[in-house]
Amino acid sequence: MSLEQKKKIIEVKNLRAGYGYVEVVHDVSFAVGEGEILAILGSNGAGKTSTLRALTGEIKPMGGEILYEGKSIVGVKPYKLAQMGLSMVPEGRHLFGDLSVQDNLLMGAYLIKDQNQLHKNLEEVYKLFPRVKERAKQTARTLSGGEQQMVAIARGMMMNPKVLILDEPSLGLMPKLVAEIFEFVKEIARMGITILIVEQNAAETLKFADYAYVIQNGETVISGTGKELLTNEDVKKAYLGG
Amino acid sequence: MSTLLQALYEGLINGTIYALIAMGIALVWGVMGILSFSQGEFLMIAMFVAYFFSTATGLPPIVALPLCMGILFVLGLLIYKTIIYKALQGPTLSQRLITFALSLVLVNGMLMFFGGTFKTIQKTGMEGSLNVGPLVIAKNRIIPFLIAVCVFAFMLWFLNKTRQGKAIRATSMDKTAAEHVGINTERSYSLAFGLSAAIAGAAGCALSYYYYCYPSVGGNFQLFGFIAVVMGGFGSVEGAIVGGLIMGLVDSLTGVYFNTAFKYLGVCVIFMLILQFKPKGLFGGK
Numbered sequence: 001m002s003l004e005q006k007k008k009i010i011e012v013k014n015l016r017a018g019y020g021y022v023e024v025v026h027d028v029s030f031a032v033g034e035g036e037i038l039a040i041l042g043s044n045g046a047g048k049t050s051t052l053r054a055l056t057g058e059i060k061p062m063g064g065e066i067l068y069e070g071k072s073i074v075g076v077k078p079y080k081l082a083q084m085g086l087s088m089v090p091e092g093r094h095l096f097g098d099l100s101v102q103d104n105l106l107m108g109a110y111l112i113k114d115q116n117q118l119h120k121n122l123e124e125v126y127k128l129f130p131r132v133k134e135r136a137k138q139t140a141r142t143l144s145g146g147e148q149q150m151v152a153i154a155r156g157m158m159m160n161p162k163v164l165i166l167d168e169p170s171l172g173l174m175p176k177l178v179a180e181i182f183e184f185v186k187e188i189a190r191m192g193i194t195i196l197i198v199e200q201n202a203a204e205t206l207k208f209a210d211y212a213y214v215i216q217n218g219e220t221v222i223s224g225t226g227k228e229l230l231t232n233e234d235v236k237k238a239y240l241g242g
Numbered sequence: 243m244s245t246l247l248q249a250l251y252e253g254l255i256n257g258t259i260y261a262l263i264a265m266g267i268a269l270v271w272g273v274m275g276i277l278s279f280s281q282g283e284f285l286m287i288a289m290f291v292a293y294f295f296s297t298a299t300g301l302p303p304i305v306a307l308p309l310c311m312g313i314l315f316v317l318g319l320l321i322y323k324t325i326i327y328k329a330l331q332g333p334t335l336s337q338r339l340i341t342f343a344l345s346l347v348l349v350n351g352m353l354m355f356f357g358g359t360f361k362t363i364q365k366t367g368m369e370g371s372l373n374v375g376p377l378v379i380a381k382n383r384i385i386p387f388l389i390a391v392c393v394f395a396f397m398l399w400f401l402n403k404t405r406q407g408k409a410i411r412a413t414s415m416d417k418t419a420a421e422h423v424g425i426n427t428e429r430s431y432s433l434a435f436g437l438s439a440a441i442a443g444a445a446g447c448a449l450s451y452y453y454y455c456y457p458s459v460g461g462n463f464q465l466f467g468f469i470a471v472v473m474g475g476f477g478s479v480e481g482a483i484v485g486g487l488i489m490g491l492v493d494s495l496t497g498v499y500f501n502t503a504f505k506y507l508g509v510c511v512i513f514m515l516i517l518q519f520k521p522k523g524l525f526g527g528k
Contacts, residue, residue: 078421079424079426082421088422089422090418094419095419098415109423110409110412111424156422
């Protein structure tokens with residue numbers, strides 16, 4: 001299970017990023033191995049989302065390197081990253097609220113021009129998320145928070161991504177739904193898709209993450225396999241409630 | 243009865259021009275949050291294009307339609323890339339006012355180059371009128387009406403059925419989400435602005451059949467177009483079309499049953515009444 005054996009698909013080295021003149025991310029480094037579930041953990045305001053935003057081209061890094069498949073993707077726009085196989089499921093879900101669930105999914109397949117491929121993807125996503133299929137005709141904004149999160153992930157899957165990036169998928173959901181969402185994440189990982197997940201819910205995330213990094217005050221402070229971190233005293237104290 | 247029918251008919255025809263202007267405003271607002279005060283001026287420029295084309299060649303203005311739309315589309319793209327793009331990075335107030343400044347520049351620029359005299363196209367090939375039942379149909383309104391209907395149909399098809407149209411709609415619904423599914427939202431912006439100018443271009447070509455062309459001709463149409471957009475629910479293209487048609491009807495009905503001088507009064511009263519009962523406009527949703 002060691003990281004070194006796997007080809008690294010994303011590498012972030014000494015990243016610095018922020019907004020205006022305010023630096024929020026001071027020194028973040030991590031690497032995502034192909035096909036693994038990598039978790040980035042940390043409390044609110046630690047710099048997790050800013051790290052992701054720098055990665056997905058939404059904010060400009062102030063320093064450091066971001067490599068995707070060995071090439072720098074600093075300054076590459078989000079839509080280009082999507083074309084390169086990076087699918088981002090943003091915090092707050094960002095569904096197309098006035099569209100039906102199915103139209104949301106079809107919009108997720110914007111980059112797929114082949115109609116047959118598109119229908120195949122839709123079938124696969126529906127197989128993976130039966131709950132989403134049940135809601136296919138419903139307007140997205142009328143769904144519950146958990147269902148919306150499922151649709152957001154399902155939409156992210158429609159483009160056949162190499163890497164699925166999830167920003168706080170458990171945010172605002174009750175524990176039962178969180179468990180359900182994480183089940184889907186595991187299922188997607190089994191399909192061979194690399195997963196980068198950013199979470200505050202360390203206890204649940206560490207149970208299925210292959211490897212995890214903890215960000216504190218804009219710096220990566222601890223890293224290890226999911227199991228290692230679950231038993232790590234510092235992590236236990238700070239994030240797992242003793 | 244025939245007076246009413248006649249008024250409804252003329253209102254509908256006039257309404258199509260308001261609807262075209264409103265459509266462009268709704269599109270630009272929906273996609274990029276810019277209030278386009280220069281729609282009326284785009285219409286005016288297209289009227290000049292149609293006028294000069296027709297006067298120089300002796301051909302009817304409809305022949306100049308592709309030219310009007312093409313020139314305005316390119317002008318719209320240029321304005322987007324130079325002025326709007328920069329304004330979008332600035333504070334909200336400049337975003338709101340930039341097209342207002344643009345409209346003043348266009349009106350006065352045209353005044354400087356072409357003077358303020360009223361210009362009409364002498365030979366449109368559609369002089370006279372037809373009697374259809376109780377209606378007297380002025381022939382010069384037929385082509386403008388057809389142009390408008392074709393533009394509505396084309397735009398609704400484009401926005402709902404084509405890939406690029408869907409990209410524009412997605413961008414207007416949620417820019418972040420659109421980027422993440424792989425849509426170049428920058429392209430959606432410039433295309434939406436170019437298209438809205440081209441729609442006003444079509445309106446200008448249509449209007450040149452029966453209206454004088456002069457630099458400040460766009461003002462009224464701009465105002466009515468704006469009210470139509472608010473009435474239809476800000477940002478909804480379909481709503482803008484309906485709003486525009488209502489504006490035309492109210493405009494002509496007040497003219498027939500009260501006095502043409504009261505048309506602004508009529509339009510604004512109806513506008514306020516609709517907002518009383520549907521504060522987000524007729525198609526504004528929740």
